[in-house]
Amino acid sequence: MSKNIFVTQPALPPLDEFIPYLEQIWESKILTNNGQFHRQLEGELAEFLDVPYVSLFTNGTLALFTALQVLRITGEVITTPYSFVATTNALWWNNIKPVFVDVDPIYGNLDPNKIEEAITPMTTAILPVHVYGNPCDVQRIQEIADTYGLKVIYDAAHTFGNKFKGHSILNWGDLSTLSFHATKPYNTMEGGAIVCQDDKTKQRIDYLKNFGFADEVTVMAPGINSKMNEMQAALGLLQLKNHKKNIEKRQQIAKQYCDELNEIYGINLLEHPTELGNYNNSYFPIFIDEKAYGKSRDELYFYLKEKGIYGRRYFYPLISDFPSYRGLESAKSDKLPNARKLAKEVICLPIYPDLNKSDINRIIELIKA
Ligand SMILES: *Cc1c(COP(=O)(O)O)cnc(C)c1O
Numbered sequence: 032m033s034k035n036i037f038v039t040q041p042a043l044p045p046l047d048e049f050i051p052y053l054e055q056i057w058e059s060k061i062l063t064n065n066g067q068f069h070r071q072l073e074g075e076l077a078e079f080l081d082v083p084y085v086s087l088f089t090n091g092t093l094a095l096f097t098a099l100q101v102l103r104i105t106g107e108v109i110t111t112p113y114s115f116v117a118t119t120n121a122l123w124w125n126n127i128k129p130v131f132v133d134v135d136p137i138y139g140n141l142d143p144n145k146i147e148e149a150i151t152p153m154t155t156a157i158l159p160v161h162v163y164g165n166p167c168d169v170q171r172i173q174e175i176a177d178t179y180g181l182k183v184i185y186d187a188a189h190t191f192g193n194k195f196k197g198h199s200i201l202n203w204g205d206l207s208t209l210s211f212h213a214t215k216p217y218n219t220m221e222g223g224a225i226v227c228q229d230d231k232t233k234q235r236i237d238y239l240k241n242f243g244f245a246d247e248v249t250v251m252a253p254g255i256n257s258k259m260n261e262m263q264a265a266l267g268l269l270q271l272k273n274h275k276k277n278i279e280k281r282q283q284i285a286k287q288y289c290d291e292l293n294e295i296y297g298i299n300l301l302e303h304p305t306e307l308g309n310y311n312n313s314y315f316p317i318f319i320d321e322k323a324y325g326k327s328r329d330e331l332y333f334y335l336k337e338k339g340i341y342g343r344r345y346f347y348p349l350i351s352d353f354p355s356y357r358g359l360e361s362a363k364s365d366k367l368p369n370a371r372k373l374a375k376e377v378i379c380l381p382i383y384p385d386l387n388k389s390d391i392n393r394i395i396e397l398i399k400a
Contacts (some may be wrong), residue, residue: 032077035339036390040383041213041220042277044269052265063259064241068264075129075271080192082226083201084233087264088240091188091223093208093257095121098225099156100207100252101236102182106153112351112362113370116159118186120348122158130154131361132352136369137302139346143171147179149361156182161200162313163301164189169203176204184208187226191217192278194308201226211267216281216313218275219267222259280384281312284391288315288380289397297324298398299376312347314345317398320374328376331398335378340394342381347374 041062056062063069069087078087088094099108099121108122112131132149135142137339141159157176159167167185177185183204190200191209203205211222225236243254259267292298303310319328326334328344335342349370351362355389366373380394 032391033339035341035385036381036394037341038343038379038381039214040385041218041272042195042216042270042384044266044273048221049266049363052269052320055267056261056360060380063258063260065237066261066264068261068268069109072259072264072267072271075268076224079271079274081194084227084230086225086227086236086240087259087267087383088225088257089263090221090257091208091212092117092121093187093207093225093240093255094225095184096124097239097257098184098208099125099127100239100255101232102113102184102205102226104156104182104184106155107151108156109141109146109149109154110158110347111160111162111370112170112367113139113373114172114186114348114350115188115345115346116353117188118158118160118331119270119356121214126330126369128153129350129356129359129361130215131356131359131367133367134162134370134373135168136372138165138304139370139373140165140167141172142369143168143175146172146175147277147306149267150179150181152239154179154181156184156264158184159192160186161190163316164193164311165190165301165303165307166190166193166195166200166203169195169200172325173203174347188215188223189313191215191313192274192311194305195306196306206232211263216268216278216311217267219259219270222263222267225367226233277384278309278311278345280381282310284382284386285312285315287388287391288382288395291334292317292398295324295399297322315380315382316345316377317380318373319378320376328378332378335394338397340397341383342378344374344377345379347377 064262185207188210189209240252243250
């Protein structure tokens with residue numbers, strides 16, 4: 032019986048390297064509230080990611096939830112059905128109506144050609160996702176936002192470290208949000224961040240993630256508590272040191288998958304724009320063309336599972352098909368054909384730094400068989 036392989040396994044530094052950080056926390060008794068490690072990590076991440084400001088959060092969902100508050104987004108927001116459910120849930124928790132727009136058929140990113148027809152007088156913002164770390168059509172989206180006076184918040188949970196045309200993808204839009212969840216290529220166990228472009232916005236974010244406190248006696252808005260603690264931040268500093276090595280291992284795995292799976296009739300691989308750099312390979316999605324491959328996605332998915340290979344169908348079901356959202360006019364199935372097709376064909380294969388060659392070979396052989 033071979034061991035089970037899951038879609039991901041978090042990378043962790045050697046435990047003994049983490050102990051000195053913990054000793055420092057125990058010594059200082061500063062556990063949270065913008066402590067030393069929190070400040071240090073904000074600085075190091077801003078530099079590493081090549082962005083002006085990073086504000087750390089306890090997780091990616093609360094970063095997104097708070098980002099909508101930062102820009103006072105209300106009414107309707109145009110977003111994608113092809114994402115992790117947190118994207119739309121953050122709207123729901125802010126009492127905002129999601130308006131689903133279809134994605135492009137290649138990358139699975141919000142299709143800018145379909146945004147304008149979804150704009151109403153209630154629309155205040157666009158919330159796209161850089162799915163699997165491929166950049167959205169950021170230029171077109173910004174043009175539409177400028178024309179109609181809309182804000183743009185990118186759910187950039189998959190984009191950690193990725194570049195587009197030599198620059199960080201995170202500098203597009205008004206705000207971008209990141210996730211450092213255990214399943215992401217850079218993790219702080221749980222964690223997240225908002226990236227912003229100016230110090231006033233950074234200030235507002237930092238107030239809002241700490242109950243709205245501007246000083247001891249001033250609450251500038253009804254904020255929430257979504258700040259990162261010192262243990263998460265300390266781990267983040269250590270993880271950053273190993274990040275490059277982890278990404279290189281992911282790149283090697285992706286290459287091995289590409290070389291072998293490319294030749295299989297009916298298995299389509301994710302394409303990337305040529306200007307994409309530093310690609311983090313957070314996911315390795317394959318798309319099964321049932322007719323050509325001779326088996327449906329679900330047949331392959333359950334077959335792999337039977338053999339102990341736990342891929343994931345990211346993103347199936349579509350967010351717009353969940354009970355909370357399926358009643359919306361924009362969720363009607365005939366309106367989202369590209370998203371529906373991707374959701375029907377996708378399996379994300381296991382990819383993580385410690386996945387070894389023989390395990391990858393086993394996965395590839397099972398797909399070939
Ligand atoms: C992981 C993820 C989130 C949620 O992040 P958490 O840190 O788990 O709260 C949001 N959006 C997308 C697209 C994600 O992949």
